[in-house]
Amino acid sequence: MAAIQTTGLTKRYNRSVLAVDDLDLTVEEGEVFGFLGPNGAGKSTTINMLLDFVRPTSGTATVLGLDAQADIAEIRHRIGVLPEQASLYDRLTAREHLKWVIDTKRADDEPGAILKRVGLYDDGYRSVGDYSKGMAQRLGLGMALVGDPELLILDEPSAGLDPTGKQEMRRIIQMEADTGTTVFFSSHILGEVESVCDRVGIMNEGRLVATGTLNDLQGDLNLDATITLEVERAPKNLALHRLDGVRSASIKGTTITVTCTDPASKVDVVQHIASATEVHDIISEDVSLEQLFNTYTNEEQMDEETSGIGVTA
Numbered sequence: 222m223a224a225i226q227t228t229g230l231t232k233r234y235n236r237s238v239l240a241v242d243d244l245d246l247t248v249e250e251g252e253v254f255g256f257l258g259p260n261g262a263g264k265s266t267t268i269n270m271l272l273d274f275v276r277p278t279s280g281t282a283t284v285l286g287l288d289a290q291a292d293i294a295e296i297r298h299r300i301g302v303l304p305e306q307a308s309l310y311d312r313l314t315a316r317e318h319l320k321w322v323i324d325t326k327r328a329d330d331e332p333g334a335i336l337k338r339v340g341l342y343d344d345g346y347r348s349v350g351d352y353s354k355g356m357a358q359r360l361g362l363g364m365a366l367v368g369d370p371e372l373l374i375l376d377e378p379s380a381g382l383d384p385t386g387k388q389e390m391r392r393i394i395q396m397e398a399d400t401g402t403t404v405f406f407s408s409h410i411l412g413e414v415e416s417v418c419d420r421v422g423i424m425n426e427g428r429l430v431a432t433g434t435l436n437d438l439q440g441d442l443n444l445d446a447t448i449t450l451e452v453e454r455a456p457k458n459l460a461l462h463r464l465d466g467v468r469s470a471s472i473k474g475t476t477i478t479v480t481c482t483d484p485a486s487k488v489d490v491v492q493h494i495a496s497a498t499e500v501h502d503i504i505s506e507d508v509s510l511e512q513l514f515n516t517y518t519n520e521e522q523m524d525e526e527t528s529g530i531g532v533t534a
């Protein structure tokens with residue numbers, strides 16, 4: 222059973238705004254799925270339809286095999302949600318927030334245990350009005366973890382966090398995923414999801430323009446990855462072009478340059494060359510995440526944090 226399934230899901234806010242356009246999306250149980258796209262792509266609207274905060278114009282959605290409208294009470298009981306703007310009460314402590322969610326969900330969690338999971342144990346008795354943005358986001362995530370949900374839906378969990386906060390958020394998401402929880406989270410930054418996602422879906426102007434692993438997406442685009450090796454001496458008859466995933470190879474003196482259609486082939490290339498000569502140096506240039514994202518979304522501007530980050534094969 223899919224954790225999330227949408228068929229022809231469409232939301233039109235008015236005549237001019239088609240926020241989500243005929244979305245067919247499947248998120249499998251146990252996977253970490255990054256739902257990507259620039260601002261206004263339709264990510265939040267999709268999430269809001271999964272949670273029955275917004276009614277679709279047409280199409281259907283199921284969550285944990287249940288109808289997103291008819292069975293929403295059961296869905297809400299079994300999932301955890303971090304909304305785009307988690308509402309916290311300045312005067313209440315983190316423990317009081319958690320206690321409230323635990324009571325509402327009729328769960329049996331211990332607030333201290335959840336605070337530990339999100340790294341807030343020592344701040345549990347402080348009013349959240351004093352919390353940093355990162356601490357507030359972690360508390361929001363902690364509230365989503367109440368009741369040991371089968372599925373976590375997180376809307377831009379890293380929005381507004383500094384690099385340390387983002388890293389911490391990724392660590393917690395990974396920890397939850399490691400226990401088998403399905404995680405569906407949105408982001409407008411590809412670099413942010415790279416290390417945690419099994420698969421990504423890229424939205425642009427309401428449409429799902431790509432889905433797959435980052436390796437799949439790179440392969441689909443035919444964006445080559447290049448590897449350059451400095452060797453002791455260039456052997457004759459290397460026949461590199463016969464290796465799977467190699468597009469071209471050239472040798473200049475002791476420098477061998479190989480372009481690969483599949484970044485995963487680079488390991489084979491290195492092994493093949495290393496079996497014939499001594500390798501002194503390896504320089505690997507992958508398709509940048511920025512290039513990948515821009516190709517799918519025609520975005521000129523990316524968050525500056527993502528520029529120059531390479532996808533590791």
Ligand SMILES: Nc1ncnc2c1ncn2[C@@H]1O[C@H](COP(=O)(O)OP(=O)(O)OP(=O)(O)O)[C@@H](O)[C@H]1O
Nearest residue numbers: 234238240258259260261262263264265266267409
């Ligand atoms: N309540 C609403 N009424 C009218 N238009 C809306 C409403 N909510 C969203 N939209 C529009 O629908 C489109 C999709 O917005 P949505 O918030 O789903 O995108 P998003 O990908 O989540 O973007 P962001 O990352 O900025 O939150 C945008 O054009 C937005 O302006």
